[in-house]
Amino acid sequence: MDENKKRIIPLLPLRGILVFPSMVLHLDVGRSKSVQALEKVMLDDHEILLSTQTEISIDEPTEEQLHKVGTLATIKQMLKLPNGTIRVLVEGLKRAKIERFLENDEMFEVEMQVLSDDTEEVTPAEIALMRSTLKYFEQYIKLSKKVSAETLAVVSDITEPGRLADVIASHLPLKIAEKQELLECTSAEDRLLKIIDILNNEKEVLGLEKKISQRVKKSIEKTQKEYYLREQMKAIQKELGDRDGKTDEVSTLQERIKEAGMPEHVEEKALKELERYEKMPPS
Known part of the structure; x- marks a missing residue:
């Protein structure tokens, strides 16, 4: 094919994807105009122009909603799926520019020209x-x-x-x-x-x-360690009868017993009972 010569070819609009020359990938095609374009090229030389839409949400793009530079590609495989969608394996060949759109109600058909890469010897x-x-x-x-x-x-x-x-x-x-x-x-x-x-x-x-991930990991590890230590302290306090929670109460009672002016043997017994109360585990 003379690359400088303009050529009439069917066009396949792409949504949310772009195919570079030398790129090989599968495409799922379901839109009516696109299916018609594929069926035509499969009866010809299997070559089609791929052009990405400017807006991914548009189901039926207009000429203005297609990029004017696309990729000339060849259809290597085509498979009709049970749901009516066609899955094709395409290989990008060369860059190409749309010169004009042809009138065709069944599919997009354009006149295009291949855009050549630098052909001189590698510098x-x-x-x-x-x-x-x-x-x-x-x-x-x-x-x-x-x-x-x-x-x-x-x-x-x-x-x-x-x-x-x-x-x-x-x-x-x-x-x-x-x-x-x-x-x-x-x-x-x-x-x-x-x-x-x-x-x-x-x-x-x-x-x-990577730095952010490492900081987050360290922060999580620190939080987990602090949580583990808190739970460990709670378990130790529970095992020892949770004395710290009674310290103020026991101190107050001791002062009151000493200030009450009880007989010596009565005060001694009261303090022993208070000591026993302090060692009792929480209910």
Whole structure:
């Protein structure tokens, strides 16, 4: 296919998701126009344009509610589910720009043109950027633990700057607007710079999250320890008859006995009874 040549192709609107070139994933499709578009491309060359909606809540998007830069993709598998939904496995191929929408009541159909990445030989500056990007990505993987070591090994073998940026971007927790910005960036060098900036920010955020988590853990441990010690003290006091709770009362009674002017043998007996009362466990 001549990439500089404009082409008529069905379009599949996406809600809350964006597909980068080189990205492979499953999509569940249920909207009538989208199903019609899939059925048409499956009878043709299996290629379709993927464009993300500007608003996720809209069920029937208009032309204005679709991003003009999307991803030309190929349908690798298609399966009709019992509930009528179609599950497709798509692979992103290249960036593409919508030139115009065609009139078609059954589906979205557009005239589009492929947006080429830099096709010149990889420059020393791009090689340096790729190395820096991989270094930051490795640090991100160690901190986040959401990306496998196998992914890093696969990414490390990529030799094209643009593809490296796209594959790494597909593994980052970015908002749709941030992903769209990267998709619309056709310069591989600029995309790598953006990825490095994103990875650096993620590294700082993950570092702060780790510190906060450690503080919370220490606070919880301290609270649990203090609670355990309080409960332990209560148990000890109960076992000893909870003397501390009677101290003031016993002291007052002792003073009253001594001030009452009782005969010596009566006072002695009263104090013994008071001592016995003090040792009695609480009811």
